[in-house]
Amino acid sequence: MGANGRRFLAWCAGLACAGASVVVGCRAADTDGITPVPQMLAFLPWLLVPTGLGVLCALLARWWPGLLWGAVLLGLLAWFLEPYGTAGAPGGPAVASVRVLAANVEFGNGTPALIAAVRRERPDVVFVSECDPACEARLGANAGYPHREAVPGTGSTGSLILSGFPLRGTRGVPGTMGMPGAVADVRGHAVRLQLAHPMPPVPGQVGVWREELAALRDFAARGGRAPTILAGDFNASQDHASFRRVLDAGLRDAARLTDDDRTPTWPSRTAPALGVQIDHVLVSREFSARRTRFLDLAGTDHRAVLADLTLHGPG
Template sequence: MVLSVLFLVLVAVPLYPELFGLDELPPFTQLVAFRPQGLVLVFALALLMLIRKGWRIAAGLVVLLVLTGAGLTLPRLTNDPQPPLSDTRELTIMVANVLGGGANAGAVAELIRQRKPDLVSLPEAQVDVREEIRAQLQGLQYAGYTDQPTSAVESATSVLVSSTLGAVQVKRDLPTEFGHLLVTGGSLGEVRLIAYHGFPPLPDAVPAWKHDLQQLRRWCAADPPTVIAGDFNATLDHSDFRWAMASNCQSVAPEVGRGFVGTWPTDQPPLLRTQIDHVLATRPIVPGSFAAYEVEGTDHLAVVVRIAVPKGS
C-alpha cells in the first residue's frame, strides 16, 4: 500500500504539478500544457498494470486519479453552445498567428474573405505582413494597426478592423512583453476588443509569461465588456491562466464543446496538439461558435469564433 501511494504521487506530480506548488517550474509548466494527452497515456499504463496482481492497488489508485482528471476536463468537449438572447448582436473574431510572416498571406486573406470577421488578431505580423494580407482582401474594407515593442519579429502584433465597426480608436494601454492592441469606440459601444500575444513559458522565461498573465487578469476583471483574441501561449490546464481568467472571463472554445481542438503545433497529428490560441470574452457576452482552419506556412491553426454581445453594451 505504501509503495502504491508513492507511485500515485510520482504519477500525479507531472499531471497536476499545481497541487505540489511546482507548476511554475520547468519542465512542469511546459508538460501541463499537454495534460489531456498525459491522462490518456497514464490511463493506458494503469490498464497494463492491472495484469500483475501485485500492481493492482497502484493501478486502481492511478485509475481514480485519471477519472477525476477526466471529469474535470470533459466539459470542454461536452458543453453545448447557448442560444443568444434576443437583445444581442453578433461579432465574428478571427485569430491567426502568422509565424513572423511565414504564413501564406493569400491563405489568410482568403479565410478573411470567406468568414468576414469584424476583427482579425494577427500575432507575429509586422507592418509589411499585415499590409500584404490587407492588399489581397479584394474590396473588403479593413483598417490595419501594428504594435511592435522590440525589434524581435515575434513581438509584433497586428490587427485588422472591419469598416463595419465604424470609427474605432486603437491604442496600447497596459505593458506586455509582446505587442497588443486595444480597439474601442465606433459601433462597439462599451465593448472593447484586444488583440493579444502572450509571452511563451520557455524554461528561462516563466516570469515574463506570468507577467503577461497578470495583465490579462486586469483586462478580465475590468468593468467594460471585453473580448481578448490571440495566441496566449497558455492552456486551461495552466493554473496561472485559469487564475488570470478568474470568474469573469470565459474561453469560447470549451464553452461550445470545442476545448480539445489543439491549435499548436500543426506539424504534429491533431491528437498531439494543444489549444493555446483563444478568444476570451467576459460575461455577459455569450459564446456562439468556434472553428479552426489550417493555414499554409504557420505552426498554428487559425481560429474563427462568433459571440453574442448585449445590444446595450
C-alpha cells in the first residue's frame, strides 16, 4: 500500500475514533453532554462498530498512536457494556407476588394489542404511556381492572395506571406528558406506584428531558423505606447519566436483576437486531425480580416490559 493509501486510512481511523471519543468521554465523565451526545449515548454499544473499523484502518495504515487510541476506546466501551447497579436480593421474607406490565401504546395505536396481552398475561399492575381518551375508554371496557389512576390527554400526553389492587391516587410527578402516581394496597402493604414518561431528548428539548428525569429521581429519593415501583417509557438507557441518577436514588432495574438489561425495547420494528432499552420497570430494594419478558405489541414502536416481582418484608 502506498503512502497516500495509508494516509487515507489513518484519516478514516482518526475520524472514527474522534467521534466515538466524544461520546465515550461524556459517558466516562458521567454527563449526558449536549446534542448529539445524548442521542448517541442511547446507542452506545453500537459504537463498537465504527471504533472497530477505526482500529482496523489504523492497523492497515501502520498508524500506531491511532491503534492505541482505538484499543483504549474499545476497552472503555467493553467496560461500559457491563450492567449498571447492584443486584443483591432483599433479606426479608416474601410477602406478595406482583406482576407488572409497562407499555407505550404510541398515541393509542397499540391499544388492541395491549388488551390482548393483558388478557393473556394477567398482570396485577399495568402502566400505559401515550394512552389517549379512546385508549383509556377501551382499556376500561375490556381490560377488566377495578382500579385506575390516569392523567387524561391526547396524543402522547395521556397516561394510565390500571391495578387489581386498591389504589389511592397521589399527585404524581409533573411533566410535559402525563405521569400519574398512586399508592397500592398490595395484600396489606402500601406500595408507591409512579408512571414514568419524561420528554425524549430530541434536539431543543434535552434540558426538559433532564429536568423531568431529575423530578423522577426526586420522587424515588422521597420514598425512604416505602416499597416503590417506578415504570414506563423513560426515554433513557443505562448509558445516560440522568437515568443512572434515578437508579442511584435507591431503585434497581428489574431487567438488570434478571440479566436482561441490554434487551432492546425501542424501536420495536428493528429490535432486537438494532435498538435500545428505554422502557423500564424500576423497583426499590424491598423487591426481587424472578423474570423479565419483552412483548411485541402491534401498532406501537415500543416493546412492552413484563416483570414478575416479589415483595419482601423487613429482614
